[in-house]
Amino acid sequence: MGLMGRFLLSLSNAFSEKYLRSDQIDAFVQSESRSLLGEIRQKGFSSFLPAEQERILRIQRLMPSLGVEFSLPDQPDKKNVTSTVPEGENWRTALPDGRVINKGVLVYPCAGNLLAILESGKGKNVFLDENMELLLRHVEVKREGALAHFSRSVSKEEHWQERCSFVVLFCRYAQRKDDWRFLNAALKLSGWLWEEYRRPFSTLDALDLLMALVEQEAALQEMQTC
Amino acid sequence: MLKVILFSPIQSSLYSRLVLHGLLQEPDVQVTGVAVRTPWNVQRARSEWQRDGNRLVQKFIRKYLLREKAFAGQTCENLAHLASEVHLPHGTLRDLASAQDMPYLVCRDLSDPLCEDFIRRQTADVIVFTGGGLIRQNILQLVRLGVLNCHTGVLPAYRGMDVVEWTAMERAVGTAGFGVTLHYMDKGVDTGPILLVKKIQPAEDDTFSTIRMRLEVEMVRTMLEGVRQIAAGTLQGHPQHMQQGRQYFVMHPRVKAIAEERLRNQLPKN
Numbered sequence: 001m002g003l004m005g006r007f008l009l010s011l012s013n014a015f016s017e018k019y020l021r022s023d024q025i026d027a028f029v030q031s032e033s034r035s036l037l038g039e040i041r042q043k044g045f046s047s048f049l050p051a052e053q054e055r056i057l058r059i060q061r062l063m064p065s066l067g068v069e070f071s072l073p074d075q076p077d078k079k080n081v082t083s084t085v086p087e088g089e090n091w092r093t094a095l096p097d098g099r100v101i102n103k104g105v106l107v108y109p110c111a112g113n114l115l116a117i118l119e120s121g122k123g124k125n126v127f128l129d130e131n132m133e134l135l136l137r138h139v140e141v142k143r144e145g146a147l148a149h150f151s152r153s154v155s156k157e158e159h160w161q162e163r164c165s166f167v168v169l170f171c172r173y174a175q176r177k178d179d180w181r182f183l184n185a186a187l188k189l190s191g192w193l194w195e196e197y198r199r200p201f202s203t204l205d206a207l208d209l210l211m212a213l214v215e216q217e218a219a220l221q222e223m224q225t226c
Numbered sequence: 227m228l229k230v231i232l233f234s235p236i237q238s239s240l241y242s243r244l245v246l247h248g249l250l251q252e253p254d255v256q257v258t259g260v261a262v263r264t265p266w267n268v269q270r271a272r273s274e275w276q277r278d279g280n281r282l283v284q285k286f287i288r289k290y291l292l293r294e295k296a297f298a299g300q301t302c303e304n305l306a307h308l309a310s311e312v313h314l315p316h317g318t319l320r321d322l323a324s325a326q327d328m329p330y331l332v333c334r335d336l337s338d339p340l341c342e343d344f345i346r347r348q349t350a351d352v353i354v355f356t357g358g359g360l361i362r363q364n365i366l367q368l369v370r371l372g373v374l375n376c377h378t379g380v381l382p383a384y385r386g387m388d389v390v391e392w393t394a395m396e397r398a399v400g401t402a403g404f405g406v407t408l409h410y411m412d413k414g415v416d417t418g419p420i421l422l423v424k425k426i427q428p429a430e431d432d433t434f435s436t437i438r439m440r441l442e443v444e445m446v447r448t449m450l451e452g453v454r455q456i457a458a459g460t461l462q463g464h465p466q467h468m469q470q471g472r473q474y475f476v477m478h479p480r481v482k483a484i485a486e487e488r489l490r491n492q493l494p495k496n
Contacts, residue, residue, distance in 0.1 A: 005295045012287035140475040187478040
């Protein structure tokens with residue numbers, strides 16, 4: 001091969017895929033968990049909203065598997081943490097055609113309800129499996145443009161939180177089903193969310209992304225050892 | 227005599243050229259035309275960029291600019307070796323077609339009305355698809371037998387993208403294995419009736435790249451064998467059962483790193 005050929009070959013190799021690397025995630029998790037703990041010490045755990053408290057407790061549970069020190073100053077009484085688990089099954093039966101997505105439009109809220117069904121479910125759940133497959137295809141085909149249209153108008157914060165919740169849903173479904181396709185999609189989704197979060201003047205909530213990335217890294221570790 | 231039209235993604239595609247060259251040697255096959263997608267299409271570039279990202283630049287350099295040179299230094303079986311083995315004439319698909327005085331169409335999309343007219347004019351029993359994007363229902367219904375596609379995975383188990391990597395990821399090298407599947411296209415992704423499945427044996431020093439190169443050679447051979455058998459009337463498609471497989475998508479680099487490790491653990495040890 002001539003000089004030009006060698007140049008083109010090395011040029012093509014230089015165009016490797018861009019993605020959110022594990023060292024970037026580690027650095028984010030370390031720094032955000034430190035600042036979160038600082039905020040909890042300063043304001044107190046009870047000053048957080050119930051949904052945030054749940055997320056913080058979940059993060060605390062998963063952090064040891066990532067080797068990150070994260071212990072709350074005072075262990076809150078879990079009985080005092082109001083559960084925000086959505087309706088799950090009731091929500092499902094209210095869906096008009098049994099689908100959470102139709103022509104690219106998602107019912108809202110969605111991820112939390114599916115997560116509740118997943119967590120409560122025993123054995124096979126055709127509704128969940130069919131809808132998860134539809135969501136997987138939607139995310140993979142639409143990529144950065146996925147999860148953009150909802151059945152009702154949502155605020156920027158709700159939109160952000162919902163997409164972060166989808167990362168969590170995909171991770172837990174992947175673990176439950178031992179299906180790497182969903183963790184694969186979660187990795188892509190979190191990469192796109194990361195790009196959005198890192199934009200200048202972004203006001204997006206770090207806790208949502210922290211939760212998503214902690215779930216993702218924990219799922220990756222667990223599934224890798226299986 | 228089986229009448230065939232060839233579909234290609236780009237006029238320099240080595241795979242398409244090898245298939246066309248092979249079809250021209252078949253005594254019971256008549257190639258009635260070649261339809262190629264133009265690369266200079268903003269819509270195409272946008273959708274491929276959305277799907278492939280930086281991989282599109284890699285593909286462009288390797289397939290448009292380097293062509294056979296992209297295989298330089300490779301010792302495993304590959305398309306460049308096959309091209310030299312069968313004495314594939316240099317040049318593009320256009321050159322191959324014009325040497326045979328064969329009608330040649332360049333179109334924005336292989337499903338557009340221009341292509342539809344071309345197929346109607348040239349008449350064909352079967353379309354041999356060697357890449358070029360989605361084929362819509364208007365084209366799928368236009369020819370008597372259907373549109374043939376060779377997929378780089380074993381169907382029905384592994385449909386979609388990066389299925390070589392997914393086979394290793396799911397530790398299925400010893401069960402589903404690596405191979406290619408010749409099938410008729412339908413409106414789904416790799417869901418049409420299966421005609422032939424050809425598997426390859428992985429070697430101790432294989433990587434995803436060498437497996438892919440070997441499969442590309444197998445795709446040419448399987449496509450030609452399939453067309454030959456269809457012409458002889460000895461090959462029929464068998465419908466797939468959707469539950470026996472899943473659709474896969476582009477693999478994330480972090481998952482791919484795990485798949486590479488898993489591949490090494492599944493390769494035969496001498």
